[in-house]
Amino acid sequence: MMEKPQAEPPHRAKDVTRHVGYALKRAQAALRSAMDGVLREHELTVPQYATLELLALNPGMSNADLARATFVTRQSGNVVLQGLQETGLITRPATADHGRARPAHLTEEGRARLDAVQDAVYAVERHMTAAIPPERVAALLTDLDRMAAALEE
Template sequence: MEDATQRLGYRVKRAAAALRGALDRALREHDLTVPQYACLELLDQRPGLSNAELARGTFVTRQSMNTVLRGLQDSGLITRPAAADHGRALPAHLTEQGRRRLDAARSAVYAVDQRMTDAVPPERLADLLADLDRMAAAFER
């Protein structure tokens, strides 16, 4: 029987789990979870995204994103209208407090990302990124 720990999928999952653990630790100092941070980043880039758009962009379910958004709203980091203007979407926006929290957490997250990037020889980084994109695309067909 083949050693499953030598399979590519196992190695990718191991790297993702290590990254998630490092991000969890870094964000704990800023009283944020990884999905909360990802949500704040997306709202900084594209204000007014809906629950469904944020869920897709942060790789969580809509139900989970509802919980994330409620927590961010209760903490004063985002605002959403009480009712939708049309349809069911409630566009979310960062508050000034949310922007400050994001700015403070961003350097911690970037430091984790840089640590991971530094583990790859510079001459191989572009190929690794292209390979990761191809792996993801293999499942989008």
């Protein structure tokens, strides 16, 4: 059996901005700010947009599943879903068929709003990834997945 190569031990950098965690947070904050800007024009927030994207791919997701996938608490996820429902972008049954889950679905208006904003959001990501050579994007995604998995163990 092959041993896992040992990572460098955690260190105190003379400059905290040289830590991986700091760099990830800086990139995340810059992405969030850029996305907030383009989404505001479409009267959406990042969690609302992420919810619409997920429901387009996986109709019928529950609040709990959507909250996990959009990195918010179930309570915050419920607020997001209520707002989307009140603006006519999603539908949910008034009561659950079984348990407490009420599956959410995009409305036609929700699909249209998502279609209208996707190009702008994808342009933000293209702008961000244009800063690195295209052949490194796949490796970056793999590395980010590995880092997240390491912390989830």
